[in-house]
Amino acid sequence: MLFVRRMLHVVSVLVPRWRRRDWVREWNAELDDVPSRPGLEPLDRGVGMVADAMYLRSHAMYLDLWWGDVRFAWRNAVRRPGFTLLVTLTLALGLGVNSAVFALVDAVLLRPLPYRDPSRLVFLWHTLPQQNMFEVEATPFDYTAWRDGIRSLSDVAMTTFGSFTLTGGTAEPERVRGARMTASMMPALGIAPAMGRAFAPSEDLDDVPCVAILSDGLWRRRFGADPSILGRAVEIDGRLWTVVGVMPRGAMLPGAPAEGTEVWLPMRLSPAERASEINHSYAMVGRLAPGVTFAQAAAELETFAARMARERPSHARIGARLVSVEERTVRGMRPALLVAVASVALLLLVAAANASTLLMARAANRRHELAVRAALGATRARLLSLSIAESVLFASIGGLAGLVLGGWTLRGLVPLFAASLPASLAIDVDARAALFTAGLAIAIGVLFGAVAAYRPGHRIVESLAGTTRSTASASTGRTRNALVVAQVALAVVLLSAAGLMLNTFGRLSRVNPGFAADHVLTFRVALLGERYAAAPPRVGFVSDVLARMSAVPGVRSAAVTSVVPFGGVRNATVVEVEGRQEAAGSRSIIDQRYISPGYFETMKIPLVSGRMLTDADDARSERVTMINRTMARQYFPNQNPVGLRLRVTAGFNSGYWIRIVGVADDVRHIALTRDAVAEMYHPIAQTAVPNFTVAIRTAGDPAFVVPAARAVVRAIDSTLPLYDVRTMEERIADSFSQTRATMLLLLVTSALAAALAAVAIYGAIWYSVAQRTQEIGIRVALGASRASLFRGVISSALTLAAAGAALGAAGAMAGGSLLRSFLFETQTTDPGTYAAVFGGVLAMTAAASVVPAIRAMRVDPLTALRTT
């Protein structure tokens, strides 16, 4: 045994140093063990020890060799800083944009929503199939009915979103987003305040003291993160509310607008409001009961709604459906993010192919060194390992640089998508993005290292002899050409997508919205509190603000509207046309807005027939309205609607008659891509709504009027904040911000891909001319003209580019469905776009190959032939 113990120390020399101590310790313990099997002593133990040490040695050798390759690659990289910089920058470009887009996709699509078991949460919507509306808010009556009647849901909660005015204290009045919700909301979502308490069920009714919960952001911003905020009274919409809680950072309600939820208020409904069957203003959220599938719950809800439709006239022809909260939350962003992912992935492939071409070019210069290695016994696997060590090194450096670049890219990317991203979402190039980038860098490194090492038919002897005209160089040339074709093809896919988006953007910009959007400033005002409880003060405020605004220098006219075009909200009601019998169960749902006289002049909406609304259309005169051209066409075909009457049959105080006094031209209120719908314009003096937008037409830049507008509102009532201040042109631009963001991203990635492809073409043609110097010399000696040589080089480049462009165009058409939801009046097979891209790529190719072609023209036959 003593011999074996001594042997242990001798054999341990074989074990890699970093493992040696541990290994000796383990074997010492093993040698102390007494085996039950005879014959294990002592030789057998010695054999096991040596075998173990040998195994660990051989295993470590691979690591040592790999480490040696990495060190060799590093020395090479340092020796050629220009080349290293070129390759790593190319890869950093591809990896950087990928890490930025990953951070965005991770935050929006991959991370679970901040709720307990979010996959079990659902929205409950009403549907109006006849009106083609499938996500209609439900009523308080439905909340009670669904909560008590749907067994498949363990929780049902109700919420309604809105804006609230914060006043009091030394801070300026402020308009913030918020929501009212039932006490069941937080338990249903599985969230709770970070400080204080959640709402009590008794606070669903309006006969208890007002309490409020603040968002973390509001608590920090407006109240300086006051630790004694609980129990303090804050003034919201002119009333005092006691703060009972502060939500954790990032807390949000499902379906909340992008600005987030800053004040969380209890529902506070009166018994009458709670029983309302017609007030469709409430979003419902539920949680699937344990063991219940989505399909089972959806089926139960649909059956329940069908019974309601039969039993209750208020619910006739109204259906219901379940929508997963997860699905609906990401639905808006998913198409844009998929396009973003596809575009940056293609750019990364182009960058990797480009890096491969660069490494291949360098490998051609190192042919002799590689041949010596092969002659000394290096196997193909060893040479591959060397190439991969080099490429992984480049990719790793590129990945590190890419992370920095990714951070910058993300800073530009997030504002582009800001309109669609929840404000509370934390988007950053964090540890997950770094891990993703590292994985991607290694994968790309292995891939392009393997491609660069691909040298079929490589002949050691010819390489050692320095004879370059071998099948090896021909096959390397073919691999290089294939890489160039691939890069052009990928660039063409991106360029075509960018072209289609550019086309769409151009068409959107030319759409006439039905009004003149230039030189119009808009801002919103909400008249709340006891002071504006009745109609006369509201009407007085509107008259006052318009009179004062009209007197401001630079203002041409001013008007108000309850729903501004491209404001993101709609307001509709149900009407009946006098003398017309509606089909049983059918209803005419018409968009409506309340405006001041002068609205059509301010917005420059033409009058079609009848008259405009005037100051005489007030609370004392007959109720009147103007309709738009679409409503006139749909409801009064072959008839002049002016003078006819409509009866409003939905909403509070319904059942009154209104007379049509004029027809205005159509306006695209919802989106430039959507045709006008039937609409009515009521005078605000007859229905004094408390929330409205002021529209001001200015002589010069509308931005200059903003301070004057603030001063005017403050002069009338200093407690009222101005909010949502934007020019009309900004509103329109914001309405297709996702389309614009996607287009910009595609333009940038396609331009980068095209630039990389151009460099690849230049490199490939230059290399090809260098390889063919002797052949060109012979041709010149035999009488070939310089012009024919020039044409030959250019045409070989154009052949490569044309092959790539054809493949790319086919790929773009195949993947066109990804873009379809963004395109407007543009087909994914738009021939004009493809022709432009094709022409552009060929022109770029010709430009990139001019220098190599001139080099071919200048080949001196004597010099070329002498080197043979």
Add this chain to the structure above:
Amino acid sequence: MTLTATLVLQAIARGHRFGFEIVDVTGGATGTVYPALRRLEHAGYVRSEWERLQVASRDGRPQRRYYEITAAGARALDGALEPMRALHAVHRLAPRGAK
């Protein structure tokens, strides 16, 4: 997975947790069992840890390195044993007297 690796993994799964004990129960040569153990550890099928010093001191011997099977190892073992189980089933079904 080789037969030796399967035997070693099965031994560990059955609670035989350190080197010579595994050699002992598998009946294999030490020269094959130890490399197999290293390969399994490298593949992530087993993991090892040193036993607590107090336990070793109490028993009056050096600390042992104990091996235990991982979830991936358990799956791999199951896959490796599957053909053996099938073979066993066929063997049991074979008619009497069949060679």
